[in-house]
Amino acid sequence: MSTRCVASIWPCRRARCAACSGRTAREKSPSAGRLLTTLLTPDAGSARVAGHDVVRAPGEVRRAIGVTGQATSVDTDLTGRENLRLFARLHRLRGDTAHARAEVLLDRFGLGAAADRPARTYSGGMRRRLDLAASLLTRPRVLFLDEPTTGLDPASRNAIWEVVRELTLSGTTVLLTTQYLEEADQLADDVALIDQGRVTVRGTPDALKAEIGSYAEVVVAEEAALPGAAVVLDRLTGNRPALDAGRRTAGAATTDASLTLPRLVRELDAAGVPIVDAALRRPTLDEVFLRLTAPADATTGTDTDTDTEGIAA
Amino acid sequence: MTAFVLSDSRAMLGRNLRRMRHAPGLFVITMTMPVTMLLFFGYVFGSAMVVADGGYRAYLVPGLLVATAVNGVMTAMLASAQDCQRGVMDRFRTLPMSRFAIPAGQTASDVLLAALGLVPLVLCGLAVGWRIEGGPAGAAGAFALLLLFRLATAWTGHYIGLLVGTEEAAGQLGAATFMLPLLSNAYVPTDGMPGWLRTVAEWNPISAVVTACRDLFGNGGPAADVSWPVAHPVLASVGWCVLLLAVFVPLTVRRYGRDSA
Numbered sequence: 001m002s003t004r005c006v007a008s009i010w011p012c013r014r015a016r017c018a019a020c021s022g023r024t025a026r027e028k029s030p031s032a033g034r035l036l037t038t039l040l041t042p043d044a045g046s047a048r049v050a051g052h053d054v055v056r057a058p059g060e061v062r063r064a065i066g067v068t069g070q071a072t073s074v075d076t077d078l079t080g081r082e083n084l085r086l087f088a089r090l091h092r093l094r095g096d097t098a099h100a101r102a103e104v105l106l107d108r109f110g111l112g113a114a115a116d117r118p119a120r121t122y123s124g125g126m127r128r129r130l131d132l133a134a135s136l137l138t139r140p141r142v143l144f145l146d147e148p149t150t151g152l153d154p155a156s157r158n159a160i161w162e163v164v165r166e167l168t169l170s171g172t173t174v175l176l177t178t179q180y181l182e183e184a185d186q187l188a189d190d191v192a193l194i195d196q197g198r199v200t201v202r203g204t205p206d207a208l209k210a211e212i213g214s215y216a217e218v219v220v221a222e223e224a225a226l227p228g229a230a231v232v233l234d235r236l237t238g239n240r241p242a243l244d245a246g247r248r249t250a251g252a253a254t255t256d257a258s259l260t261l262p263r264l265v266r267e268l269d270a271a272g273v274p275i276v277d278a279a280l281r282r283p284t285l286d287e288v289f290l291r292l293t294a295p296a297d298a299t300t301g302t303d304t305d306t307d308t309e310g311i312a313a
Numbered sequence: 314m315t316a317f318v319l320s321d322s323r324a325m326l327g328r329n330l331r332r333m334r335h336a337p338g339l340f341v342i343t344m345t346m347p348v349t350m351l352l353f354f355g356y357v358f359g360s361a362m363v364v365a366d367g368g369y370r371a372y373l374v375p376g377l378l379v380a381t382a383v384n385g386v387m388t389a390m391l392a393s394a395q396d397c398q399r400g401v402m403d404r405f406r407t408l409p410m411s412r413f414a415i416p417a418g419q420t421a422s423d424v425l426l427a428a429l430g431l432v433p434l435v436l437c438g439l440a441v442g443w444r445i446e447g448g449p450a451g452a453a454g455a456f457a458l459l460l461l462f463r464l465a466t467a468w469t470g471h472y473i474g475l476l477v478g479t480e481e482a483a484g485q486l487g488a489a490t491f492m493l494p495l496l497s498n499a500y501v502p503t504d505g506m507p508g509w510l511r512t513v514a515e516w517n518p519i520s521a522v523v524t525a526c527r528d529l530f531g532n533g534g535p536a537a538d539v540s541w542p543v544a545h546p547v548l549a550s551v552g553w554c555v556l557l558l559a560v561f562v563p564l565t566v567r568r569y570g571r572d573s574a
Contacts, residue, residue: 062409073400089324
């Protein structure tokens with residue numbers, strides 16, 4: 001299989017959670033993860049994980065990492081306990097240690113009650129937790145998480161998020177791949193947005209949001225008042241507002257730090273615009289992503305996440 | 314290294330035994346299928362079959378023992394394709410072990426289970442009139458050869474499973490492996506076959522192994538006027554096994570190092 005290579009991977013500090021996300025990144029960014037986890041050997045170039053070169057010292061890399069892929073990679077014909085014991089043994093843990101470690105993880109991931117049932121009877125969330133537990137048997141220094149919460153219910157998602165937060169606190173570096181930018185926002189100190197195989201945007205969630213500024217949005221009492229609201233927003237933000245007649249809403253992004261909510265309300269009131277709701281909110285990472293990766297003349301309508309698709313590594 | 318292969322093999326054997334407990338279907342089929350075939354072939358076809366001394370059922374037993382060893386292709390292929398499809402293979406591949414350890418563990422555990430699988434067929438064979446007449450050394454040699462052949466077919470199957478990657482494809486190919494013993498002297502002697510077919514059948518590795526087993530069990534040596542592998546069955550059998558292993562072990566290990574997604 002020929003794969004277009006990932007052009008750039010960024011250095012990542014220890015004990016942090018870094019996330020990458022991208023648009024239609026199917027054949028590009030997954031390669032980054034497969035490359036870093038030594039599943040794929042690069043044609044050229046190099047990468048280091050936990051200080052080890054993935055080409056020259058793949059064994060060292062494998063000893064330092066844990067991997068939880070997008071597909072659940074446990075043996076579904078074995079029970080949860082048997083899976084953890086098997087992988088612990090294959091990780092070269094000795095019998096007693098392997099068993100003890102399996103029990104600790106079963107307990108921690110809330111799988112104690114289901115430990116003796118074959119994994120094929122588990123719910124999606126339970127399987128994902130078992131998979132994650134299998135990646136943590138040896139306390140890896142770097143954990144690769146590929147879309148850990150895709151398709152999970154909110155409770156299972158929160159459980160996974162909790163584990164990731166604990167891991168980063170205890171010194172594990174997590175490289176998270178996600179299509180949910182909210183997830184990156186919640187967990188990551190460092191976010192990279194990948195577009196066409198390259199990191200196009202990178203920074204802390206706060207810095208990324210500051211880059212596109214805030215989003216001012218007002219709801220007016222009647223549709224006829226929308227043009228008036230648009231004029232005010234245009235003047236205050238310097239951007240052409242997006243109008244939604246159905247929801248009687250006008251909104252515009254702004255990087256003007258001096259624009260405050262009281263001032264927004266005062267100006268609208270002074271212009272005689274009958275507002276029923278107003279907000280000056282920080283953008284979501286979805287909006288950041290769409291704004292910063294969109295072609296110059298693309299969508300000026302309301303920012304939605306409908307075309308955020310695909311993922312990274 | 315050797316210690317790791319042993320411990321990985323034990324872990325993989327444990328895995329396969331436990332899988333069997335949770336999904337006993339395959340195990341039951343593996344154990345009963347050869348016996349069913351013995352009774353089926355032995356009494357249905359055997360009623361119309363005239364072979365040299367000992368009768369058709371005695372002729373058939375060594376053939377079925379080898380055909381059972383050929384199942385290593387299907388069993389290993391299904392297992393490795395399933396592991397690929399379910400993502401377990403990716404987890405194995407990110408474990409800190411040599412690329413040799415997992416297939417070695419998997420095939421070694423397959424051979425051990427196959428050894429167990431020989432028992433019902435041997436007992437049933439003895440019950441329907443087959444006899445071990447070649448002495449203990451010959452019998453031990455025959456069983457050793459059967460297991461060596463099983464190891465070679467398991468590595469072959471493991472590699473093909475990695476190559477096809479899905480259970481569906483492996484299942485269909487697996488059904489085709491059932492044909493392999495038909496093109497040999499496992500079920501019928503080759504002397505009645507048309508010339509070209511006879512050559513193909515006698516150069517089929519299965520024929521050499523079957524003939525070697527009949528020879529070692531004392532059930533009769535190779536007929537006159539046969540192709541070289543059947544005329545020198547033990548040497549040819551070991552040669553075939555070594556050849557299969559020499560090809561498929563490195564291929565498998567190399568395949569492990571490559572990305573399959």
